[in-house]
Amino acid sequence: MRTDRHHTLAVMALTAVFALTGPAGAGLLLAAEKESETASPETGPTAQAVNPPVTSKGVAAGQATQALDVQLPRAKFTETPQDIRPSPMLEPYAPAPRPPFLVPKGCRNVALGKPVTSSDRVPIIGELEMVTDGDKEADDGSYVELAPGRQWVQIDLKARCALYAVLVWHQHGVPCVYHDVVVQVSDNPDFVEGVTTVYNNDFDNSAGLGIGKDLEYVEDYRGRLIDAAGAKGRYVRLYSAGSTANDQNQVIEVEVHGKPAS
Numbered sequence: 001m002r003t004d005r006h007h008t009l010a011v012m013a014l015t016a017v018f019a020l021t022g023p024a025g026a027g028l029l030l031a032a033e034k035e036s037e038t039a040s041p042e043t044g045p046t047a048q049a050v051n052p053p054v055t056s057k058g059v060a061a062g063q064a065t066q067a068l069d070v071q072l073p074r075a076k077f078t079e080t081p082q083d084i085r086p087s088p089m090l091e092p093y094a095p096a097p098r099p100p101f102l103v104p105k106g107c108r109n110v111a112l113g114k115p116v117t118s119s120d121r122v123p124i125i126g127e128l129e130m131v132t133d134g135d136k137e138a139d140d141g142s143y144v145e146l147a148p149g150r151q152w153v154q155i156d157l158k159a160r161c162a163l164y165a166v167l168v169w170h171q172h173g174v175p176c177v178y179h180d181v182v183v184q185v186s187d188n189p190d191f192v193e194g195v196t197t198v199y200n201n202d203f204d205n206s207a208g209l210g211i212g213k214d215l216e217y218v219e220d221y222r223g224r225l226i227d228a229a230g231a232k233g234r235y236v237r238l239y240s241a242g243s244t245a246n247d248q249n250q251v252i253e254v255e256v257h258g259k260p261a262s
């Protein structure tokens, strides 16, 4: 039913574009629809033409940069979510491609394949290794599900690194908002000292890590790009406390882009 309706709407839109702009416009729309359904790099010429680049706050003046290289998974939905209540703490949903994000030259995903630990040692579904296995698809069998309430996953980068971007994909099969998303970096595996918080959207301090000023957001195939602003550390810890979908904590993938700390 839903697919039929979507198809009908798409045909109606296509007809309208064709009437306005002829075959070239219709072809553009078809190309856009195709792009949204297939895995694609974020750094193509289209993205750069639409959105000016954003530079990580950790980039020093005059430092050589490169656009973050992120391969996106397939989108499971592209329409604006209807059933998530707007709030001053929730970033309005914008499905447009993310602008290129500039990080220092030589940065790469230093989390890929690295060991993962968690506050929930026996996940409800899946394995902790899934967090850094490179699979970001929103399919059954692609996510680890942790117990209800505040939980965390932690990645050991195996070396101290300067970090510029953390990308996190929670479950993005249906539109939902995860609560108390807090991302921290430290050289201490227990996070008791030398902790840098690079993201915190726990606006009421229910997670007990301090009041965060960052906004909640709707999860989708793009994941959340967090500017780590050059924070240094060996361990990255990501908290969450359930979502608008359910009380459990699903994580599909985390990327940490950086380079060895000098």
Ligand SMILES: [Ca+2]
Pocket (backbone or CB within 6 Å): 130, 131, 132, 133, 134, 135, 136, 142, 252, 253, 254
């Ligand atoms: Ca994964």
Ligand SMILES: [Ca+2]
Pocket (backbone or CB within 6 Å): 179, 180, 201, 202, 203, 204, 205, 206, 207
């Ligand atoms: Ca909270």
